[in-house]
Amino acid sequence: MKPPHGNRPGGSSRPPSDRGPYRGPGGQSARPPGQGPRGEARGGHGGGPGGARDGQKPRHDGPRYDGPRPGGKPSAPRGEFQARAPREEFKPRPPRDDSAPRPQRDAAPQRLSAPPQRQREHDGGRHTPDAPKGTVWLYGHHAVAAALANPARRLRRLLLTEEAEAAISKHLPPPWAVTPEKVDRGRLDHLLGRDVVHQGAALLADPLAPPSLQSVLEKEGVIIVLDQVTDPRNVGAIMRSAAAFGAAAVITQDRNAPEETGGLAKAASGALEKMPLLRAVNIARTIIALKAANVWCIGLDAGGKPLSGPAFADRRVALVLGAEGEGLRRLTRETCDEIAGLTIKGAVESLNVSAAASVALYELSKR
Structure with missing residues (x-):
């Protein structure tokens, strides 16, 4: 019976001559007495003398390289035994302390500038205190005292230090619509933020309901229109100037x-x-809508002619101011009846929007 061949089913892919010169019964390799596993007594890669197989040349005739392999660890010389490094002793992991703070992952890179619709809550880079939904924390002596005196304002809580209660009582004597709670400054700092100048007074209240445009038209005075003015401090300063010069809204x-x-x-x-x-x-x-109610709308811009209050003596006026830096938008500018500016003779080219509103209101008060 012929031995199996690589070209026949079930045969080996190697020719019969590669199986070594020593063949025993049953196809098993016969080794001379005292010889170890296959390949230990051979001089080279083959099974014949000199390390060459029958009818084949040695695969490598030059000196053998036993140095370190490129990019790997150096291998031990052939024939030498390399002991395996002892394993490290098993150390159980210490129990996790749930009370310890866990490391936080790197946060996403912050945007250099937020879209305009997301800037409604920014407070000039200051901390915005948390308040229950539908309420707002008011702070400062004048803001809290004015809210306490406003019957249209719904009040929730009043937190006062001893000094703040004495100062507010001079402007608005008690009793008030809400009973004050005595606190220290540390509690207010924790509640409102350390960078908030609360003056020891904080009032939790509901926001005011906005009036209708028709009710504003029934009042006398200049109407101020703000076109995307986003800084709350500028809006607050403009409202303070508007109240000082008798504006309508x-x-x-x-x-x-x-x-x-x-x-x-x-x-x-x-x-x-x-x-x-x-x-x-x-x-x-x-x-x-203001123009339809016979209100003359003046857009304030540096490129307009100088604003003159006496020129509008017989007209109801609305003063339109643009955003900080960008000014009036194109459609807003085109909708106004005219564009006017302020006469600036100093070294600066422009004013802050709240300062410009104060100067314009003063000029219009000369009518």
């Missing part, structure tokens, strides 16, 4: 404008409780 955009916050109320210094604050969905359509 302040109108802001519903989306790209700050909500009623403690920072806005403190910058307004009590004017938030006295000056109506409206929110319009579309500023251009609001200007059109």
